[in-house]
Amino acid sequence: MSDEFTLGRRLPELVETMVESYERHPNCRHIDRAYLPAKRAVEELIQRLLELVYPGFFGRQDLTQHNVSYHVGELLPRIGYLANQQIFKSICYMNEIEGKDDDDACRKHAGGVAEEFLANLVAIRKKLDGDVQAAFEGDPAAVNCDEVILAYPGLLAVSVHRFAHVLYKLGVPLMARILSEWAHRKTGIDIHPGARIGGNFFIDHGTGVVIGETTDIGDGVKIYQGVTLGALSFPKDERGRLIRGYKRHPTVEDNVTLYANAIILGGDTVIGRDSVIGGSVFVTSSVPPYSTVTIKPPELKIKDRPQEPGSTAALPDYHI
Amino acid sequence: MSDEFTLGRRLPELVETMVESYERHPNCRHIDRAYLPAKRAVEELIQRLLELVYPGFFGRQDLTQHNVSYHVGELLPRIGYLANQQIFKSICYMNEIEGKDDDDACRKHAGGVAEEFLANLVAIRKKLDGDVQAAFEGDPAAVNCDEVILAYPGLLAVSVHRFAHVLYKLGVPLMARILSEWAHRKTGIDIHPGARIGGNFFIDHGTGVVIGETTDIGDGVKIYQGVTLGALSFPKDERGRLIRGYKRHPTVEDNVTLYANAIILGGDTVIGRDSVIGGSVFVTSSVPPYSTVTIKPPELKIKDRPQEPGSTAALPDYHI
Amino acid sequence: MSDEFTLGRRLPELVETMVESYERHPNCRHIDRAYLPAKRAVEELIQRLLELVYPGFFGRQDLTQHNVSYHVGELLPRIGYLANQQIFKSICYMNEIEGKDDDDACRKHAGGVAEEFLANLVAIRKKLDGDVQAAFEGDPAAVNCDEVILAYPGLLAVSVHRFAHVLYKLGVPLMARILSEWAHRKTGIDIHPGARIGGNFFIDHGTGVVIGETTDIGDGVKIYQGVTLGALSFPKDERGRLIRGYKRHPTVEDNVTLYANAIILGGDTVIGRDSVIGGSVFVTSSVPPYSTVTIKPPELKIKDRPQEPGSTAALPDYHI
Numbered sequence: 001m002s003d004e005f006t007l008g009r010r011l012p013e014l015v016e017t018m019v020e021s022y023e024r025h026p027n028c029r030h031i032d033r034a035y036l037p038a039k040r041a042v043e044e045l046i047q048r049l050l051e052l053v054y055p056g057f058f059g060r061q062d063l064t065q066h067n068v069s070y071h072v073g074e075l076l077p078r079i080g081y082l083a084n085q086q087i088f089k090s091i092c093y094m095n096e097i098e099g100k101d102d103d104d105a106c107r108k109h110a111g112g113v114a115e116e117f118l119a120n121l122v123a124i125r126k127k128l129d130g131d132v133q134a135a136f137e138g139d140p141a142a143v144n145c146d147e148v149i150l151a152y153p154g155l156l157a158v159s160v161h162r163f164a165h166v167l168y169k170l171g172v173p174l175m176a177r178i179l180s181e182w183a184h185r186k187t188g189i190d191i192h193p194g195a196r197i198g199g200n201f202f203i204d205h206g207t208g209v210v211i212g213e214t215t216d217i218g219d220g221v222k223i224y225q226g227v228t229l230g231a232l233s234f235p236k237d238e239r240g241r242l243i244r245g246y247k248r249h250p251t252v253e254d255n256v257t258l259y260a261n262a263i264i265l266g267g268d269t270v271i272g273r274d275s276v277i278g279g280s281v282f283v284t285s286s287v288p289p290y291s292t293v294t295i296k297p298p299e300l301k302i303k304d305r306p307q308e309p310g311s312t313a314a315l316p317d318y319h320i
Numbered sequence: 321m322s323d324e325f326t327l328g329r330r331l332p333e334l335v336e337t338m339v340e341s342y343e344r345h346p347n348c349r350h351i352d353r354a355y356l357p358a359k360r361a362v363e364e365l366i367q368r369l370l371e372l373v374y375p376g377f378f379g380r381q382d383l384t385q386h387n388v389s390y391h392v393g394e395l396l397p398r399i400g401y402l403a404n405q406q407i408f409k410s411i412c413y414m415n416e417i418e419g420k421d422d423d424d425a426c427r428k429h430a431g432g433v434a435e436e437f438l439a440n441l442v443a444i445r446k447k448l449d450g451d452v453q454a455a456f457e458g459d460p461a462a463v464n465c466d467e468v469i470l471a472y473p474g475l476l477a478v479s480v481h482r483f484a485h486v487l488y489k490l491g492v493p494l495m496a497r498i499l500s501e502w503a504h505r506k507t508g509i510d511i512h513p514g515a516r517i518g519g520n521f522f523i524d525h526g527t528g529v530v531i532g533e534t535t536d537i538g539d540g541v542k543i544y545q546g547v548t549l550g551a552l553s554f555p556k557d558e559r560g561r562l563i564r565g566y567k568r569h570p571t572v573e574d575n576v577t578l579y580a581n582a583i584i585l586g587g588d589t590v591i592g593r594d595s596v597i598g599g600s601v602f603v604t605s606s607v608p609p610y611s612t613v614t615i616k617p618p619e620l621k622i623k624d625r626p627q628e629p630g631s632t633a634a635l636p637d638y639h640i
Numbered sequence: 641m642s643d644e645f646t647l648g649r650r651l652p653e654l655v656e657t658m659v660e661s662y663e664r665h666p667n668c669r670h671i672d673r674a675y676l677p678a679k680r681a682v683e684e685l686i687q688r689l690l691e692l693v694y695p696g697f698f699g700r701q702d703l704t705q706h707n708v709s710y711h712v713g714e715l716l717p718r719i720g721y722l723a724n725q726q727i728f729k730s731i732c733y734m735n736e737i738e739g740k741d742d743d744d745a746c747r748k749h750a751g752g753v754a755e756e757f758l759a760n761l762v763a764i765r766k767k768l769d770g771d772v773q774a775a776f777e778g779d780p781a782a783v784n785c786d787e788v789i790l791a792y793p794g795l796l797a798v799s800v801h802r803f804a805h806v807l808y809k810l811g812v813p814l815m816a817r818i819l820s821e822w823a824h825r826k827t828g829i830d831i832h833p834g835a836r837i838g839g840n841f842f843i844d845h846g847t848g849v850v851i852g853e854t855t856d857i858g859d860g861v862k863i864y865q866g867v868t869l870g871a872l873s874f875p876k877d878e879r880g881r882l883i884r885g886y887k888r889h890p891t892v893e894d895n896v897t898l899y900a901n902a903i904i905l906g907g908d909t910v911i912g913r914d915s916v917i918g919g920s921v922f923v924t925s926s927v928p929p930y931s932t933v934t935i936k937p938p939e940l941k942i943k944d945r946p947q948e949p950g951s952t953a954a955l956p957d958y959h960i
Contacts, residue, residue: 005724005751007717007758014758015712021762022695022708025769027785030696031703036790038701055342056350061358063351068342072335077327084325097784111325118327118334122341129345140554140564141512141533144417145347147494150356151501153510174787181791188508188527188828188847190793190865192781207508207828208528208546208848210865210900213781225510225530226546226581226848226866228900228919234780244780260530260548260583261866263900263919279548279583280602282920282935295602375662376670381678383671388662392655397647404645431645438647438654442661449665460874460884461832461853464737465667467814470676471821473830508828508847527828528848528866545830545850546866546901580850580868580903599868599903600922615922 034096037086037175039182045082046182048075049163053125057149076118084114090172113170124162127199131158134200138222154203157189164193195229197221198254205260212249214267221252224260224279232266232284253289354416357406357495359502365402366502368395369483370476373445377469396438404434410492433490444482447519451478454520458542474523477509484513515549517541518574525580532569534587541572544580544599552586552604573609674736677726677815679822685722686822688715689803690796693765697789716758724754730812753810764802767839771798774840778862794843797829804833835869837861838894845900852889854907861892864900864919872906872924893929 007014022029030036051059052075055068063071088110095106135148135155142148148155160183167176176193184190188207191197195211198219203209205225211217215229231248250264253273258264260279264271271277272289281293327334342349350356371379372395375388383391408430415426455468455475462468468475480503487496496513504510508527511517515531518539523529525545531537535549551568570584573593578584580599584591591597592609601613647654662669670676691699692715695708703711728750735746775788775795782788788795800823807816816833824830828847831837835851838859843849845865851857855869871888890904893913898904900919904911911917912929921933 005721005754007720010755011713011716014716015709017762018692018712018716018765019709021765025765027772028694028697028765028769028789029703030694030701030786030789031708032705033696035701036697036786039790052338054348054350056353057348057356061350061355063349065352068351069335069339072338073331076331076334076338080327081325093786114325122337125338125341125345125348129348132347137562140551140562140568141514143493146350146356146413147497149348149350150359150494151497153501153504173783174790177787177791181793184793184847185826186505190845190847194781205510205530207504207510207530208866210845210847224550225548226528226901228865230864230900230919231780242777242780248780260550261546261581261901261920265919278602279550279585280581280600280920282918372658374668374670376673377668377676381670381675383669385672388671389655389659392658393651396651396654396658400647401645434645442657445658445661445665445668449668452667457882460871460882460888461834463813466670466676466733467817469668469670470679470814471817473821473824506825525830525850527824527830527850544870545868546848580870581866581901598922599870599905600901600920 034092035089036093037089037178039178041082041086042175042178043182045079045086046160046163046179048079048082049121050159051075052079052121053128053159054149057146080114080118083117084110086175087113087117087167087172090175093174113172116170117166120166124166127162128155128159130200131155131202134202134220134222135204138202139204152204153187153189154206157183157187157191157203157206157209158197158201161191161193161195161197164191165195165197168193195249208261214247215249216251218252218254218256218273220255222257224258224262226261227258228263228265230263230265232269354412355409356413357409357498359498361402361406362495362498363502365399365406366480366483366499368399368402369441370479371395372399372441373448373479374469377466400434400438403437404430406495407433407437407487407492410495413494433492436490437486440486444486447482448475448479450520451475451522454522454540454542455524458522459524472524473507473509474526477503477507477511477523477526477529478517478521481511481513481515481517484511485515485517488513515569528581534567535569536571538572538574538576538593540575542577544578544582546581547578548583548585550583550585552589674732675729676733677729677818679818681722681726682815682818683822685719685726686800686803686819688719688722689761690799691715692719692761693768693799694789697786720754720758723757724750726815727753727757727807727812730815733814753812756810757806760806764806767802768795768799770840771795771842774842774860774862775844778842779844792844793827793829794846797823797827797831797843797846797849798837798841801831801833801835801837804831805835805837808833835889848901854887855889856891858892858894858896858913860895862897864898864902866901867898868903868905870903870905872909 056063060071088107091110092106095101132145132148132155135152136142136145160179164176164179180191180193189203189209191211192213194213195215197217200220203223208226209223210228210230212230229250235243237243248267250266250269252271255274256271258277262277262281265284269284270286272287272291274289275287275291277283278294280295287293376383380391408427411430412426415421452465452468452475455472456462456465480499484496484499500511500513509523509529511531512533514533515535517537520540523543528546529543530548530550532550549570555563557563567587569587570589572591575594576591578597582597583602585604589604590606592607592611594609595607595611597603598614600615607613696703700711728747731750732746735741772785772788772795775792776782776785800819804816804819820831820833829843829849831851832853834853835855837857840860843863848866849863850868850870852870869890875883877883888907890906890909892911895914896911898917902917902921904923906924909924910926912927912931914929915927915931918934920935927933
């Protein structure tokens with residue numbers, strides 16, 4: 001085997017040039033700085049939150065009415081500990097950027113945010129119950145709600161989003177983003193933690209869905225794979241830098257359905273309530289309530305194509 | 321550090337409100353119920369199955385004609401054990417829903433299904449050999465079949481589908497769905513375990529592909545990333561509930577090619593044999609055999625756009 | 641429980657038929673052959689490379705100017721060891737196919753390639769610094785460069801591509817492909833290691849992006865989710881086999897932006913510099929520099945649709 005490969009005396013030079021590169025490109029290093037939230041701890045936090053809101057579906061299987069309180073009594077302090085720890089890191093990190101460095105103030109602030117977060121969990125669970133129901137009612141392939149919780153990636157993404165959105169509103173956006181990206185990695189569904197999403201929300205299949213930061217979604221909305229709710233263009237300030245933080249993603253009103261690969265763009269674009277946007281439709285301006293928007297069916301054209309090697313029979317050929 | 325965060329005397333109240341929430345939203349809990357199939361065990365099962373059907377590519381690397389029988393002799397009982405255990409859970413779970421609870425009958429039923437599953441593995445392997453060959457013959461970027469097995473997500477998704485489909489037909493759909501979702505998570509390819517797929521099937525790249533439960537796919541079909549084989553609309557019964565279980569996804573005949581992001585919808589939609597559906601084409605009605613369906617090429621329009629800041633030269637602008 | 645399931649006396653027969661299947665379908669086995677590169681080791685290599693190029697963002701968090709050299713001094717030999725080991729396997733594997741089997745020559749060759757790879761890391765890091773900057777400048781949702789490095793899947797995919805592309809050019813394409821597929825699995829972004837990508841490259845969201853082997857991308861290019869840079873058709877030789885290795889994917893010049901789900905196909909297709917290709921646009925021929933190509937806006941049509949159960953008011957209906 002090739003185990004004997006060593007850098008030998010070239011090691012010091014390689015180390016030196018790499019460390020020099022750290023100095024030359026300081027954006028790509030995080031040295032002598034407050035700690036960032038740790039992905040691994042955030043992942044455990046997500047796992048524990050799922051165990052808490054969907055008991056018996058994630059984690060322990062042997063739950064009964066007799067032992068369930070003990071289970072929750074063990075789970076909640078662990079969630080509190082993990083949440084507080086990563087919120088603390090997020091806040092210290094932001095404080096450092098703003099030039100503050102009062103460790104005690106940061107700890108106190110983090111504790112308050114963590115408490116707020118925990119206090120939101122019952123309300124989140126209530127919303128998730130509506131999402132599970134919407135998935136079951138919206139998909140003829142769903143056998144029952146158990147299958148939805150156990151195996152629907154859309155529900156996983158929405159569940160994590162509801163946690164992330166609370167963290168975003170509580171002022172820890174970087175940590176919220178790490179939660180969102182975890183869900184994106186697992187499901188292919190990319191929901192920015194800033195997006196506001198109403199009740200009974202259902203994403204089916206979901207791969208490729210993108211929901212931007214300033215999107216507003218009403219109640220009872222249904223979205224299929226590949227749908228984008230995005231920005232139309234990015235205005236810049238007088239120094240040529242992107243302007244950040246304004247409303248640039250669409251508003252989707254109650255009971256709208258967006259079929260596969262539909263693209264809806266722009267902060268002024270409103271999809272009126274009870275509308276249906278068909279597959280692959282591209283929309284950059286508002287649509288009135290109760291509308292149906294679809295692609296024109298393909299026109300039929302005939303052209304020659306050999307049916308078998310050698311043959312040249314006239315064959316149907318469609319152009320859209 | 322912030323390690324000292326504790327819930328203190330608020331813990332009992334937090335536990336209580338959460339447990340109350342379990343009672344208020346019983347769909348989102350699985351308590352006092354038969355166990356669900358366990359994702360982690362299903363994942364190990366998939367891993368072992370891949371080691372079995374692609375020996376030397378997954379798992380152990382040191383296989384020779386002399387030791388390979390011992391390897392298989394170790395692998396098969398483990399696969400049998402894992403399959404039987406999770407099938408048992410799936411069947412007990414379904415029996416409980418139907419009000420049956422004869423543990424012995426369930427164990428016997430599970431054992432029979434597990435045996436059937438094992439008996440199918442050689443036939444599955446034969447099909448996969450055709451899929452590997454189809455991938456190599458269908459992609460000029462493939463160097464050889466080894467690369468296809470080692471690194472093609474499409475083959476991974478199809479391999480897992482062939483296992484899941486057998487489980488689906490043997491009457492354990494929830495377990496089958498957990499296999500499918502594992503593959504979806506790894507590859508972005510979402511094939512419902514109910515879909516029927518012929519031989520020599522090739523999905524290239526694959527992210528975003530969705531193949532619905534009642535889809536029928538012939539032999540020698542080739543599918544690219546982002547393709548949807550979906551339902552057109554969902555009829556409801558007189559009480560407003562979705563009707564489940566009828567044919568609602570397309571039929572794709574032999575030797576059809578579906579290019580990137582094509583969307584084919586509807587249970588009556590048949591893509592006739594040897595047809596080619598171009599990229600981004602949206603089809604909701606049948607296409608005759610030997611057809612080519614493509615999007616119209618974009619029309620050229622000219623509009624002003626500044627070539628450099630300040631300039632206002634006439635510039636080409638295309639509209640489709 | 642069902643733990644007692646055993647294959648019993650059927651085991652020998654099951655083993656035998658499976659081993660026979662290995663002989664019948666030799667493409668799907670890798671027995672009595674040189675080892676393939678091992679996915680797990682390649683994954684650790686990727687992890688260590690990310691720790692090296694983004695210190696403090698991946699792996700250890702406690703880095704300071706005082707300890708960073710020791711960190712790098714520990715990391716580099718591990719990277720060297722892992723890279724050399726897997727490069728060695730890749731080269732032995734290729735040599736075996738070509739009928740060579742000089743283990744010493746292979747080891748020497750591998751050592752040289754590993755050294756070359758290590759010598760490229762500082763240059764890769766410089767390119768990645770430009771990519772981070774491009775992401776921050778291109779996305780109004782990005783708070784700062786830290787967020788980009790920590791949570792942007794596009795940057796992860798591009799980072800792994802820059803490592804994989806160097807390995808591809810150094811003659812270990814199979815290993816390069818394993819790196820690429822790792823990134824594809826994590827991000828939904830499928831970049832073939834052969835693709836040539838200029839500086840300051842930014843992929844936003846990214847799920848569903850496919851960039852083919854012979855694609856050429858200039859500097860400052862920006863790509864959104866679902867974009868395909870693909871081949872138009874695959875010519876075959878006189879024996880009906882695919883011709884491999886020729887230029888079949890597009891060229892994208894400097895400062896081009898490709899919006900969501902755009903599909904650009906063909907080896908002769910050139911997207912001229914500073915052009916903008918709108919969402920869902922399908923292009924199979926060249927586009928002049930400074931062009932804007934968009935889909936036509938939908939035409940408005942009115943059709944009846946009941947606004948409420950029972951009502952039959954005229955309602956807007958769009959067709960594209």
